[in-house]
Amino acid sequence: MKHEKDNQLLRSLIGDLLKTEKPLWIKVAYELSKPRRKRIEVNLSKIDAFANDDETILVPGKVLGSGNVSKKVTVAAFSFSESAKQLISMAGGKAMTIESLRKTNPEGKGVTIIK
Numbered sequence: 714m715k716h717e718k719d720n721q722l723l724r725s726l727i728g729d730l731l732k733t734e735k736p737l738w739i740k741v742a743y744e745l746s747k748p749r750r751k752r753i754e755v756n757l758s759k760i761d762a763f764a765n766d767d768e769t770i771l772v773p774g775k776v777l778g779s780g781n782v783s784k785k786v787t788v789a790a791f792s793f794s795e796s797a798k799q800l801i802s803m804a805g806g807k808a809m810t811i812e813s814l815r816k817t818n819p820e821g822k823g824v825t826i827i828k
Contacts, residue, residue, distance in 0.1 A: 723791065726812055737771075737821030741811060744773035744828065745791060753828045755790075757782045757800055760827060769824045771814065782806060789814035789824075 723745060730742035744753060755772045758780025764770050769787045776788060778796030785805040793801075793808050801808045818824065 726791070729812070730815065733815070733819065735819070735821055737824060737826070738815060740826065741771065741773045745811075755827055756780050757797055760786065760788060763827055764825070769814070769818070771811065771824050771826050773811070773826065773828060776801075776808070787814075 727742045727745050730738040730745075733739075753772060753774030754777055755774065756777045756779040760770055760772075760776070761780060761782045761784060764784055764786045766784045766786070768784075769789065772788065772790040774790065775792045776790045776794065776797045778794045778800055782800055782804040786801070787807045787809065788801055789809050789811050791811055798808045814824070815821075
């Protein structure tokens with residue numbers, strides 16, 4: 714990738730995702746490798762609008778706590794605001810890292826990317 718990342722964890726994640734050679738993970742690595750000002754930030758209101766109950770949502774960036782979640786969803790992202798984590802948990806959902814999702818679902822089956 715073009716841009717050198719300051720965050721060692723982010724650089725490591727991008728490298729691991731590219732090694733999988735799966736289209737979903739390569740797309741996520743591409744989104745994460747963008748400059749910080751172009752990186753994806755998604756509010757909970759957008760996740761609530763596009764997700765269904767018991768769905769796995771992947772945000773290749775940060776999840777912010779604006780809005781509410783009324784559905785029980787699993788959300789994987791590079792980072793979360795504290796309020797977003799709390800609201801997802803209160804709705805019966807689960808917040809997890811992209812790395813955790815990749816380990817539990819290496820093929821990326823049934824995952825919806827929201828950006």
